[in-house]
Amino acid sequence: MATRPISPEDHDRIAKAIRVAESKTDGEIYCVVAYASDGYFYPAAFMATLAMLVVSLAVSYGLEAWWLSIRLPHFVIAQLLAMASVLVL
Known part of the structure; x- marks a missing residue:
């Protein structure tokens, strides 16, 4: 099973922010969470x-x-x- 690098609350908050931002544009936004760049x-x-x-x-x-x-x-x-x-x- 994969581990989640962020908490469920953070996931919901980010998903909501993405939905709000996507409602103002025709584009699609993807959130990528990386351990290190x-x-x-x-x-x-x-x-x-x-x-x-x-x-x-x-x-x-x-x-x-x-x-x-x-x-x-x-x-x-x-x-x-x-x-x-x-x-x-």
Whole structure:
């Protein structure tokens, strides 16, 4: 038998609110009660990776302005290590 995550009183109150809201629209409303939502790892990882790329681009321009050059393979390895460390956090 499935357990109810909400009490019967809450269920009745929510059902009544849905009926009232549905009476004002042509749409149909579904209530979904979840124990937990997604952790949203991918958007967070995307933003962290994007920030890391922006910072590394700024650092590379700064080093170039100071007449310090980094060979491309070393720069790519540094970016990959930075991305790995960002994703581990």
